[in-house]
Amino acid sequence: MIYCTVHALGELAVAFPVAGAFSSYITRFLDPSWGFAVGSLYALNWLCTLPLELVAASITIRYWQSTVNPAAFVCLFYALVLFLNLCGVRGYGESEFIFSSIKVIAVIGFIFLGIILNCGGGPQGGYIGGKFWHTPGAFAHGFKGVCSVFVTAAFSFTGTEMAGLAAAETENPRKSLPSAIKQVFWRITLFYIVCLTLIGLLVGYDDPRLIGSSDVDATASPFVIAIKNGGIKGLPSVMNAVIMIAVVSVGNSAMYGSSRTLAALANQGMLPKQVGYLDRSGRPLVAIGIGAVFGLLCFVSASDKEAEVFSWLMGLAGLAATFTWMSICLCHLRFRQALRYNNRSTDELPFKSQATVWGSAWGVIMNLVTLIAQFWVALFPLGSKPLPATFFKGYIALPIVLALYVGHKIYKKNWILYVKLEDIDIDSGRRDLDLEVLKQEIAEEACYISSRPWWYRWYRYWC
Template identity: 60%
Template sequence: MNPNNPSKEDSNAKVSYESAGNLEAGTVTEGSRFQRFKDSFKPADLSHIPNYENLTDLEKAAIATANSPLQRSLKTRHLKMIAIGGSIGTGLFIGSGKALANGGPASLLIAFFLIGVMLYCTIQALGELTVRFPVSGAFSTFCTRFIDPAWGFAIGWNYGLQWLIVFPLELVAASMTIQYWNKDINAAAWVAIFWATIMVINLFGVKGYGEAEFIFSLIKVVAVIGFIILGIVINCGGAPQGGYIGGTYWHTPGAFNHGFKGLCSVFVTGAFSFTGTELVGLAAAETSNPRKTMPAAIKQVFWRITLFYLVSLAIVGLIVPYNDPQLFGASSVDIAASPFVIAVKNAGIKVLPSIMNAVVLIAVLSVGNSAVYGCSRTISALSAQGHAPKFLSYIDRQGRPIFGIMLSGLVGLLCFVAASDKESEVFAWLLALTGLSSIFTWGSICFCHIRFRAAMKVQGRSENELAFKSQPGLFGSYFGVIFNILVLAAQFWTGLFPLGAPKADVTSFFQAYLAAPIVLVCFVFYKIWKKTKFISLEDMDLDTGRREVDNEALVAEIAEEKAYIQSKNFFYRTYRFWC
């Protein structure tokens, strides 16, 4: 489908997002409350989607994802808070303890800084793509349109499978976290309560998800800021126990542990800790005006990386030595292994460990909530592209991908393995299925951005028509692709030869690297089955899915906004650049 030379079928089939309107119009507003509730599960009104029998599979996929009947109910405050605190969870609060023990405080900062820079570039690239194409499925859809449908199939299922598995994992983590206060109640009772709570939230649609994440993220943000202030007080000797610490632990036991291999092992933990940041791009299809709301949310990623990860982990490295025995031998979801809690305990503060445990519980439930949202939207988009069974694309009148939510809920019932003595073994292999998922997702986003810009150049399109441009530009996307490849190499090495192991460990390798062969098998399978071809730059569709279809008006509006910002003082211009 070449937008510069459209055929008659193309012109009839292409429908701007504006024509779809705010698809809540299909919602039933008459009758009793129960009748309205019952009717809300009926199919959304799809009359705005044209007949596209004569189009190719790729053209059908582009139109279907561009005209998804998802509701556009997310507001700017939702997106900003999702961007700032959406992925703050066990990776930061607990996983950082393992990273500190393996690599030391210097490795912790170096690895998280480099991962943060890569992710900043990646989210900027994703922002540019989603502002122009706020389509359902976001990056999995972009892979289909800008790289190869086979790669879109592989990345889409890789991402959907990640959230399918993360949901029961987080439920078990929540049950273990709550046992910090009471170990007498069976874990199965807690996971049942948490499962029902998250499913009810998601049945309220995108409004339910947005409001829940706004509250969850706000609590996490306040907790991290509070810890940073407390950490400074502890480091300066203001705690009940222990005197002035300063940079003592950077000298004894030291800044690094296990040398370069320790640093490589921290990269993997860092990548896991940032998982979920890309959800802000997935939510673009459910905002009323992505050109206004998405840039502000995308820019918040810088502050999250700087404040909530780098500053908090710098404080952790100053007040907790990497050889603290409490960092070792604990479960990856055990609050006792959290360096945040260890720091408070070592300082002799009695009440705060329970408060921090409550924050970790909220963080875990937040990730579980995001898992259902991310899985259901990805699965629905995959189905719309013909990459999954057709019934999974069903979206009701409230904009809920109801069968995607049900699928996530069914797989979530694996959480009841928490009551089994095989719990740790089962979940170690489930986690192996998703261990590298984010690395493939982030690398693919950057590559999609590179291909998109190349296609614009080949087709003679101007970058001035982009409503939002990635601040690091193509350089950032090239850095993102290369860095993600390096992280895959580091994971291969540390997975095959774990820290402290005298020789190669096959079990450890497959638990660390199982996601890679799954992605490759999916890609090769679909490539052979559908005989897909890599999308050429000349034929790449650069228009379907745009909400602003008048290029001249858009360019003029962008120029007017830039002129207004330039007319302001230095402080305002700086604020608008970063916020």
């Protein structure tokens, strides 16, 4: 589903590198009210993610220092994220490159280490193999147990669509975005799937040190637990530091994503125009200021209600991503319909989704399945009776997006359910306005790639 979604977004973002990316596409190809609702929910998602990740970063500090008030470290991380975003897209990009490099090196190292530990090569010794697959077992609580973590999983995958947001600020999106879009999927798939498979083999789901147990501390990271179980000294601290960098990185992305989405909504006339103010360097200062104000929620770390706030924020963020991904896939389907309606060919597209329209249809279906499954789990939670508070904690995004949608319909008095094919604009926002020249350049590039060795063609297709 993620593969289909990022390729659908890639096709749209390369063709229309406009500010706000998918929030603009939803307004153009689906419905302005739905564009406002999903765009606002997406911005709210990142606004809530920022304090959530800053608090998570402060929690990792407790691994080394548990006596200092966590609010002190939260303040430090808050200032760092704000500074990086005030440096503009270059500051964001350079910092994310450094953060990502550290994460990639650590993850690759953990993959090799995890295999060695599973085979009994650690100081503690002892072959593990599929021990935890059988005891305490895999897929705790069956199908319902799997459904119960959909929101957390969606929250973890949030950010795969960030490449589309950067399209408007990219010097040459036709050259850089296709590679970025393809590699986002492979990086996430390889690192997430391989790492989580190894984690499942090395740590049982009933480990008392995991989050959700009665003894929650900074060792709650399964990566740290896996290394400690292997008897390796010193390395758990290194992995904990990497985790801290990772969550600060997500906080940095949260500030960037929320500010750009808010500015795009303002430019579309959906928020006060002051929110869309850009300085000479292209920084949306007012939107960054709004993100900074929301970020102050991070000081909830000094409260005993920290865990409760965490649950509400994560419930909102996870479902917000699902609504966004489903809308991106719908936009791609409508865009292709509009092309056919206007007798236009896909030959004019600098980048075409490898998943095609069938992939986007699959993306819509899978996101709907996720929403239905989450509704079931929120209404009938595992191990407890149905309660209104529990339901809204897991499904709070739905009433918010519906309220935004209906509110916009009433305010704008726009009772049209969707944009008709004949009214869809398939040209505004393009950087290559001469389509014949564009088609020729695309054909020449395809001819050049076909003349190269098989390994180069294979690499260009997948990466």
